[in-house]
Amino acid sequence: MKVLVAVKRVVDYNVKVRVKSDGSGVDLANVKMSINPFDEIAVEEAIRLKESGKATEVVLVSVGSAKSEETLRTGLAMGADRGILVDTDEQTVEPLAVAKILKSVAQSEQADLVILGKQAIDDDCNQTGQMLSALLDWPQGTFASVVDVLSPEKVNVTREVDGGLQTLQLRLPAVVTTDLRLNEPRFASLPNIMKAKKKPVAKLTLSDVGLGDEVLTPRLTVKTTQEPASRQAGIKVGNVAELIEKLKNEAGVL
C-alpha cells in the first residue's frame, strides 16, 4: 500500500504573526517557517503504517515555492521515503488549486491512501482534504484520531466529532485528514536529518501534473486582515468572598 502525505510550509506555530501595516495580509519577511503541525502528525502516521508492515512506501508532496523543499526534508528526516515538490513559484495557493494538484499526483502515483492535515494553521481553511476526496470521488475520513488499516481494501477511521467519536469504515483508496490526538510525532535524529538530504525529491511544474497556470488564479480576495482586539486589563481581588461578590453583582455570572 502506497501512502501519499501532503505537507505544507507555514509560519512556525511559535511565531507571533505581525499584520502588515496596510492590512493586506501577514508579514512573512524573516519569519521562521515550519511544516504545518497537522501534517507532521500525518507524516508520523504514515511512517507508523510502514513500520507495522501495512504500507510499502511513504511519499510526501508539497505545493508552493522552491522553499517548500525544506518542509519535505523535515518529513524525510522523520522517515518518509521520497518527496515531490510541485513548484508553483508562489507560496500562497488556495485549497481548491492544491486539491486539483494533489488529485493529479495521487492518480499518477497510484496512491492507496492520502493523508493530509485537518487544516493548515496559516489559512485555517480546513478544505483541502474534503475537496480532494470529492475531486477523486474517494471516501473521506476527516479529523482522524485513530487510523486502523484492516486490509489492503479497508481502513477504519475514528473521527473526533462534536460531542464524541465516530468510527467509519472506508474502502481504499481513501482520503484521511488528521486531528491533534492521532499521534505524537517523533523528533528527527541528527543522522536521519543527514540521511534525508540524500533522499530523492522530484521537482515538478504545473504542466508536469497536467495543469495550466489558470489553476492558480485566486478565487478569493482578502479585503482586510486585522490583529485580534487586545484584552482589557483584569483586576486583583483580595479574597474569595470579594471574588464571589463581584461575580454575582458585577459580572452577573453567578
Ligand code: AMP
Ligand atoms: P487547508 O485546507 O488549507 O486548511 O489545508 C489542509 C491540509 O491540506 C494541510 O494540512 C495539508 O495537509 C494540505 N495542504 C494545504 N495546502 C498545501 C500545500 N500548499 N502543499 C501541500 N499540502 C497542502
